[in-house]
Amino acid sequence: MQPSLGVLLFIPYRHMEQRILQTVEAAGYPITLAQARLFQRIDEQGSRLTRLAEAAQVTKQTAGYLVDQLEDAGYVQRSADPDDSRAKLVTITERGRAGIAVARQKEEAIEAEWAAHLGPRASRQLRAALVRLREITDPYA
Amino acid sequence: MQPSLGVLLFIPYRHMEQRILQTVEAAGYPITLAQARLFQRIDEQGSRLTRLAEAAQVTKQTAGYLVDQLEDAGYVQRSADPDDSRAKLVTITERGRAGIAVARQKEEAIEAEWAAHLGPRASRQLRAALVRLREITDPYA
DNA sequence: CAGGATAGTCAGAGACACTGACTATCCTGC
DNA sequence: GCAGGATAGTCAGTGTCTCTGACTATCCTG
Numbered sequence: 302m303q304p305s306l307g308v309l310l311f312i313p314y315r316h317m318e319q320r321i322l323q324t325v326e327a328a329g330y331p332i333t334l335a336q337a338r339l340f341q342r343i344d345e346q347g348s349r350l351t352r353l354a355e356a357a358q359v360t361k362q363t364a365g366y367l368v369d370q371l372e373d374a375g376y377v378q379r380s381a382d383p384d385d386s387r388a389k390l391v392t393i394t395e396r397g398r399a400g401i402a403v404a405r406q407k408e409e410a411i412e413a414e415w416a417a418h419l420g421p422r423a424s425r426q427l428r429a430a431l432v433r434l435r436e437i438t439d440p441y442a
Numbered sequence: 443m444q445p446s447l448g449v450l451l452f453i454p455y456r457h458m459e460q461r462i463l464q465t466v467e468a469a470g471y472p473i474t475l476a477q478a479r480l481f482q483r484i485d486e487q488g489s490r491l492t493r494l495a496e497a498a499q500v501t502k503q504t505a506g507y508l509v510d511q512l513e514d515a516g517y518v519q520r521s522a523d524p525d526d527s528r529a530k531l532v533t534i535t536e537r538g539r540a541g542i543a544v545a546r547q548k549e550e551a552i553e554a555e556w557a558a559h560l561g562p563r564a565s566r567q568l569r570a571a572l573v574r575l576r577e578i579t580d581p582y583a
Numbered sequence: 584c585a586g587g588a589t590a591g592t593c594a595g596a597g598a599c600a601c602t603g604a605c606t607a608t609c610c611t612g613c
Numbered sequence: 614g615c616a617g618g619a620t621a622g623t624c625a626g627t628g629t630c631t632c633t634g635a636c637t638a639t640c641c642t643g
Contacts, residue, residue, distance in 0.1 A: 306553050307458040308482075309572035314451035316579035321448070335630060341449065351590055358456075363631050365592065370629095387590040387639045408446050415447070418578050423571050430560055430568040431450035437559050438457035476599060492621060504600050506623065511598090528608045528621040 317411050324407040330400035332374070339367045340376060340397070347390035349382060376400060458552050465548040471541035473515065478545075480508045481517060481538070488533035490523065517541060 318334065325332060332340065342348065342356040354364035368391055371377045376397035382388035393401070416424040459475065466473060473481065483489065483497040495505035509532055512518045517538035523529035534542070557565040 304573075304576075305549050306556070306569065306572070307455055307462075307549065309569065309576060310451050310455035310458075313572070313575045313579040314448060314455060317448045317451075333629075349590075360632065361591065362593085362633085366630075385590075385640070389591075405446075408448065412447055414578070415575060419571055419574055423567070423574070426564070426567045427571040427575075428447065428450065430564050430571075431447070431454070432445075433560055433564070434454045434556060434568075435445075435450060437555070438454040474598070490621075501601065502622070503602085507599070526609075526621075530622075
């Protein structure tokens with residue numbers, strides 16, 4: 302029986318997610334799945350909460366709740382947005398960047414494993430297909 | 443900037459998941475994400491709770507909670523397992539099967555959309571790569 | 584500058600996932 | 614055959630995540 306593409310996408314995704322989370326936690330940067338998903342969407346120069354909520358596809362209340370926790374953990378900070386005094390910019394702290402570095406390293410290691418299993422050609426094709434798929438599946442690309 | 447493979451896998455996955463859920467709900471078969479993920483793992487001839495919990499990677503308590511709700515909604519039923527009187531078999535009802543049919547139809551429609559966007563060649567390559575990736579990322583394959 | 588839109592927060596509720604503890608049944612080795 | 618460990622499932626309690634609804638403050642447009 303053919304598993305659906307949905308399931309086929311989900312399996313490696315979760316595999317990677319869990320391994321990265323484990324590694325990051327072991328390195329002293331505990332974070333939950335929901336927190337990490339939001340955290341990933343923060344721009345280099347900082348993101349507004351509402352923008353973040355849209356990107357992560359949660360309500361702004363949920364985003365606010367998660368940012369509270371990321372802030373408590375020392376990964377991000379809120380600061381005033383100079384362009385709009387209603388808004389606040391969520392920016393990544395040094396500690397947050399350190400955590401990201403650990404995550405990225407693991408991620409690259411896993412991608413390398415995958416590339417070794419698939420071969421370089423199929424590996425490039427996979428990424429290319431997913432990038433193209435994003436065009437019609439990510440409203441916030 | 444290159445988005446990570448993890449994110450690239452997640453985006454279309456969630457896109458599909460949400461569209462199917464919407465469709466199924468509109469057709470009169472409301473179900474939550476967590477319920478659906480468990481529901482998908484039920485075998486044709488019925489599954490034991492503990493087995494189901496392992497497959498969906500949740501605790502058996504969580505699986506029990508979700509089966510309660512699926513039972514309330516009329517999608518599954520519990521019956522005694524003839525081979526083991528400790529165990530109960532969770533089986534899919536007629537109503538459950540009707541819901542699955544709606545979901546599958548939508549899933550095929552979305553896959554067709556994707557194939558149209560990627561082209562038949564890249565589309566086949568994508569599936570093939572994901573199937574191969576499963577070999578090293580799915581402990582329950 | 585009035586009125587609608589937007590950024591964010593507060594409060595309350597439900598869903599979901601966990602750990603720990605428990606009962607009932609099964610199975611294995613003596 | 615039966616004692617002891619393993620297994621199937623449930624109950625209770627807790628923490629996390631997500632939502633809806635209501636609210637304040639600020640921005641923007643006519």
